[in-house]
Amino acid sequence: MSKAKIAVFLCHCGTNIAGVIDIERVAKEIRRIPDAVVWDHRFLCSTDGVESMVNNIKSSGVDRVVVAACSFRTHEPLFQEALRRAELNPYLLEMVNIRELCSWVHEGEKEKATEKAIRIIKAAITKVRNNKPLERKKLPIIPAALVIGGGIAGIRAALDIADAGFTVYLVEKEPSIGGNMAKLDKTFPTLDCSICILGPLMNAVAQHPNIKLFTYSEVLSIEGRVGEFLVKILRKPRYVREDLCKGCLICIAKCPGKAIDEFNAGLSYRKAIYIPYPQAVPRIPVIDPNTCLYIQKGVCRICEKLCPVGAIDFSQRGGVIEVRVGAIVVATGFEEYNASNIYEYGYSKYPNVVTGLQLERLASSYGPTEGRLIIPGLGKEPRRIAIVNCVGSRDERHLPYCCRVGCMASLKHTWYVKHLLPDAEVFIFADEIRASGKGFEEFYRRIRQLPKVYIVKGRASEVRGNPNGTLSVRAYDPALGREISIEVDFVVLEVGIVAGRGTEAVKNILKLGVLPSSGFLLELHPKLNPVETAVDGVYICGAAAGPKDIPETVAQASAAASKVITLLSRGYIETQPYIAKVDEELCSGCRICLTVCEYNAIKIVERGGRNVAYVDEALCKGCGACVGSCPSRAIEVLNLGLKQVEEMVAEILR
Amino acid sequence: MSVEPRVLVFACTYCAYAAAETAGVSKLQYPPQIYIVRLPCSGMFKSYYVLKALRSGFDAVLWSGCHPPYDCHFINGNYKARVRATLLKAYLKQLGFEDERFRLEWIAAGEADRFALIAKEIVENATRLPKLRFIEYREVEVK
Known part of the structure; x- marks a missing residue:
């Protein structure tokens, strides 16, 4: 038997x-x-x-x-x-x-x-x-992480990972870390001074022995797999030597160059050599080559003469450096939507129409007016102010989604106005106020109770300039059942937010998925894996992953960091066993499988003088797209081989 | 062998197969002539599998995966399946197979009722089809 x-x-x-x-x-x-x-x-x-x-x-x-x-x-x-x-x-x-x-x-x-x-x-x-014994292979992990983006999300994630004892490379495209949060005057609903809570974290990043900070730098390319990514970082020339500069800022004083100040949302001018704002980290100026007289016209060099330590170096050309990491956190943040696109609100047409971010700068003590609320270009204080919510947001023509911060920002901005100009009247135009966070409803009630604050429950339809320089904001008021028009002298637009250029660039480098309606990065699972992505070892957090406020951003950044720490501290990764395998005898090296593999898991290697496909087992997810595409029947997924499927199909009816 | 039609379903693990299992949990009844083979992803589409099934005595084949555009667990395997299925459909037509012999459907993990409905439909359609007959070729040695 x-x-x-x-x-x-x-x-x-x-x-x-x-x-x-x-x-x-x-x-x-x-x-x-x-x-x-x-x-x-x-x-x-x-x-x-x-x-x-x-x-x-x-x-x-x-x-x-x-x-x-x-x-x-x-x-x-x-x-x-x-x-x-x-x-x-x-x-x-x-x-x-x-x-x-x-x-x-x-x-x-x-x-x-x-x-x-x-x-x-x-x-x-x-x-x-025909099943074969399979095993999960253990592959080593480089105990270091890359964090892309130096806003509050990236800062929090970098600090958490660095505190766990791992090396962190933090890459920020601007000359200073801080991101959008550094531009805010106060934060809702507690009205904390934004830079006062952010500043210490920025300094902690600069001083942390495990964090290597690359500001004014961009990620060029990322290759490899979870546990072993090779990252190329472009360091743009600063024309100021970071190793010599003491941050005395004498160089800035006499610079004749002049450019629009991006940090102050275009409300003021800066020099050609500058630091974005007084609390900038690192406190090292940068020379804007488009504005610098010496770089453009070959004359000046006054900053070079003034610098007491000889840190100005016009011969800098920048360069590319390579780092190896085991995991990546994408925290590329958001940008304000271009308010000029919403033509009916007259932004960039009337000087007295500003965005929410511009108001933040006007209210800020280190902003263009040093905290005095005046109408840009007119130089006088506003008396009647309209705050228009949902500018671009929840609008099929622009951004179909809710920005999640505009409602609370409008309440906060009302408080700015009432705090700086107690006699001013404020009209908030909003379909509704979405105050669903912790302490938000209480804040809403507090703002509503302020004198001369009116909430119009209707979306503004138009902002029109009047001959006397004032503006008329029109809206349909469902409470009155008719259209209303309110004359004001200053309009603040609570503009929607978008994923921004940084997110777009990183998405392309890492081949991450995005939500098609908005461009925000896609998580692996919206409920169960909110910080993981389809790419193993790549995590997302903050506004790059979807509109959110600061507490949520910080929570998500810590979540992403803890995922990274879990991965790095395990020390190895286990491959999934059902991977594709190439029969090198049959493979003709045609490369069709390379084009269908979404995970870049297939490479061409030389075997005995022939080019054949090779599957990187750490990257392969076992989807079998290559199996279907192979014209030579040379590739199959382990324990679901071509023969196994065929025999199974034939056996059912035998 | 019975004269009842037999239908083979290739189902991706994450959507169509999950829908079939959910149909089971919900006790949604469909004809027992349906047989299911689980694949990791509809993107594993190989025309040969479909042809092999028809050749083995199945009267119809259903290839099923996740809904485009974004349900696919493996990013876009469903698109790959769709491209190849379109080509196979054209090819089957040329070979003389009826349209009902091969079908491509997107069934989400939660669409148990849809799975049961499609299963019923495809068996019903297959009942009306004649049994497939194949001409056996013998290999002849060429001198």
Whole structure:
């Protein structure tokens, strides 16, 4: 008698399976297969069931197992563990679902359900014969992380990872870290001074022994896989030597260059050599080559003469540096939507129409007016102010989504106005005020109770200039049931937010997915994996991953950091076992599989003078797109080989 | 062999197969002539599998995956399946197969009712089709 090779376990699942399928008959049929031995159990997943399974595998000396029971999704790990205990490789198990796919859906047709069960179990036996023992390989991880973006999200993530003892490379495209939060005067709903809570963190980054800060730098390319990314960083020339500069800022005083100050949202001018704002980190000036007289016209060099330490260096050309990291955090933040696109609100047409971010700068003590609220260009204080919400947001023509911060910002901006100009009147135009955060509703109530603050429950339809220089804001007021028009002398637009250029660039480099309606980075799962991405080892946080406020951003940054720390501190990664494998004999090196692989897992390598495809097992996800594309039948997914599928298909009807 | 039609379903793990399992959980009944082979992704589409199924005695084949554009667990395997399925459809037509022999459907993990509906439909359609007959060729040695 030939030695039994394949163990088949049939589960009754109480009456769930046995109530429809005749297990006796199934067992009888399967026993006819010469290399199969069959057992059945009332509840195979019970402790007793698993125990008997382990013993039966051991005592019968089988080397393949088929379990005909329920879903692999819920029970495969349990039965794989049973194989492991019986000293069999867990991937020599094949599960057949005779419950969800058979007994439960063919309750009235017991005869046919039994026949179907026999057929699909036979097919699984055919398949499992050719299953190979697989293993998860352990690959090393470089204990360092790259954080892209130096706003509050990137700062928080970098500090968390660095505090855990890992090296962090923090890359920021601007001359200073701080991001959008540094531009804010105060934060809702607590009215904390923004830079006062951000500044200490910025300095902590600069002084942290584990953080290597690259400001005025951009990520050029990223290659490799989780655990081993090779990152190329472009360092733009600063024309100021970071190793010599002491931050005395004498160089700035006499510079004749003049350019629009981006940090102050275009409300003021800066020199050609400048630091973006007084609290900038690092406190090292940068020379803007487009404005510098010496770089443009070959004359001046006054900053060079003034510098007491000789830090000005016009010969700098920048360069590319390479770093190797095990994980990446993308924290590229957001930008304000271009308010000029919403022509009906007159932004960039009337000087007394500003964006929310511009108001932040006007209210800021280190802004263009040093904290005095005056109308830009007119130089006088406003008396009646309109705040228009949802500018571009929740608007099919512009941004279909909610910016999630505009409502609260409008309340905060109302407070700015009332704080700086107590007699001023404020009209907020809003469909509704979305105050769903912690302490938000209380803040809303506080602002509503301020004198001369009016909330118009209707979206502004137009901002029109009057001959006397004032503006008329029109809106449909559903409470009054008619259109209203309010004359004001200053309009603040709470503009929607977009993912921005930085996010766009990184998305392309890392091949990350984005939400098509908005361009924000896509998480692996919106509920269960909010900071992971489809690319292993790449995590997202902050406004790059979707509109959010500062507390949420910080929470998400810490979440991303903890994911990175978990990964890096484990020290190795385990590959998933179902990867594609190339038959080098059959491969013609045609490269079609390279074009269909979304994970860049396939490379061309030379083998004995021929070019053949090679699968990087750390990158392969086992989707099988390459299997379908291969014209030479040279590539297959392990334990789901071409032959296995074909034989299975043929066996069902045999 | 019975004269009942047999239908083979290739289902991706993450959407169509999950829908089939959900149909089971919800006890949605469909004909037992449906057989399901689980693949990691509909993007594993290989025309040969479909041809092999028809050749093995299946009367119709359903290839199913996740809804475009964004449901695919493997980014865009469903698009790859769609491109190849379109080519196969044209090819099957030239070979003389009826349109109902091969179908491509997107079924989300939660669309258990849709899975059951399609299963019923495809068996019904296959019932009306004649049994496939293949001409056996023998390999002849060429002198």
